[in-house]
Amino acid sequence: MYNQTQCQMMAEVATSSVLRSTLLVSLILCLLCIPINLYALWRIKISVKLHFNSKCVIFNHTFFVLVHILARIGLHGKDLINYFDDWESGCDIIPSRCRCNLRYLYKFSEYIIEVSPFILTIERFVATFQAYHYENRYKWFGILLNVFHLSLSCLFMFIQNSTNTGEVIIYYCWLAKSGNRFLVNVPTFFIFFSQLATIPGLLYLLRKNENFRKATSQKHSSLTERYQISENLRTSSMFRVMSVVTWAYVTYNAGGSYIAHYLMKSMDYAEQFSTIEIIHCVPIYYIILSIFIIRVDKKPRSEFIIKIKNYQNHYFFELQKFFDEAFEKITQRRHRVGSMHNIMNSQSEGKSSKVP
Numbered sequence: 621m622y623n624q625t626q627c628q629m630m631a632e633v634a635t636s637s638v639l640r641s642t643l644l645v646s647l648i649l650c651l652l653c654i655p656i657n658l659y660a661l662w663r664i665k666i667s668v669k670l671h672f673n674s675k676c677v678i679f680n681h682t683f684f685v686l687v688h689i690l691a692r693i694g695l696h697g698k699d700l701i702n703y704f705d706d707w708e709s710g711c712d713i714i715p716s717r718c719r720c721n722l723r724y725l726y727k728f729s730e731y732i733i734e735v736s737p738f739i740l741t742i743e744r745f746v747a748t749f750q751a752y753h754y755e756n757r758y759k760w761f762g763i764l765l766n767v768f769h770l771s772l773s774c775l776f777m778f779i780q781n782s783t784n785t786g787e788v789i790i791y792y793c794w795l796a797k798s799g800n801r802f803l804v805n806v807p808t809f810f811i812f813f814s815q816l817a818t819i820p821g822l823l824y825l826l827r828k829n830e831n832f833r834k835a836t837s838q839k840h841s842s843l844t845e846r847y848q849i850s851e852n853l854r855t856s857s858m859f860r861v862m863s864v865v866t867w868a869y870v871t872y873n874a875g876g877s878y879i880a881h882y883l884m885k886s887m888d889y890a891e892q893f894s895t896i897e898i899i900h901c902v903p904i905y906y907i908i909l910s911i912f913i914i915r916v917d918k919k920p921r922s923e924f925i926i927k928i929k930n931y932q933n934h935y936f937f938e939l940q941k942f943f944d945e946a947f948e949k950i951t952q953r954r955h956r957v958g959s960m961h962n963i964m965n966s967q968s969e970g971k972s973s974k975v976p
Contacts, residue, residue: 626791629889630710633791634703636890642897643703647696649903650689656910657686673743673762674855680766681736685906688729691722692903695793720793724777730902731773731807734870737863738814739769741821744856748825776807792893808874815867822860861912869905 633639660682664675702713743765750758876899884892 627709627711630714630791633890639890639894642894643696643700646897650693653689653903653906672759676762676766677739684729684732688902691725695722715793723793728773728777731776734811735772737818737866739765740859741818744825779806791889811870812874815870818863822856822863825856858916861916865909
């Protein structure tokens, strides 16, 4: 049972115009993200430009964006319905512990989103230095990366909840952080510094693949190797944008959380909950990321066509050489078969002439 003070506190939270406005804007943004997300999942599925392993990691990232959005819709939608409903006492609309379990999906999916560029950078490093035979091999590596991706996020969730001595806040669904402050911030430190390593890592891969492509134009490289290098350039450019946008979000999230930790003591509960939702603005992050990805997705395609045209003479020469060699081998084989056939015929005729 709740006491009168708790009921009054819940009523103040429910009638806060700041919290209502924040939840309403967040709900609208989440609804806008759903068609964008479903379209992105469909594009990833039918894409022929991405390697299977890249598609695995990107699909994982995009799918958990959808999970995060649906969890927020469930939480914010129910809160807004309760806040605008007719109720007599604040105790009538205190969130149930069962519904607040959606916060675990909320936070777990957020970890998946924040770690994705780091996992993609690992995949691109392997693709770059195994370009000779990466196109049709190493598909098991994408599944292994997804398992590592999920396991790392599970570890972060375990670290966050292992030292909690508090419980779910009864006025609003949020996971209380308590216990060892350094330990619960380990996930934030890892995500922040891994993002710092991801951006220069992808820049290095872009420069490395550009050097590889220049080298392949001066030697007899297979078309498979050339395609893989061009695919590395295209996807690395796209993932670099994803890394930069995610790094900006992670920096904003970590900085905002750090500042809010000291300012929340002077805020009432409604302002605290509103600040938490503003800091964890995944829907805005995803909309901005989608806009940049769409722009970059078109740019590499035109650059790829222009650069291929620069090598048209070389490609046609190699293709003509391949057909000439194949024709010569077939002709020689036919000559050998024809001579063997003539020898066999002459031998059979000789034997038949000796017969009385």
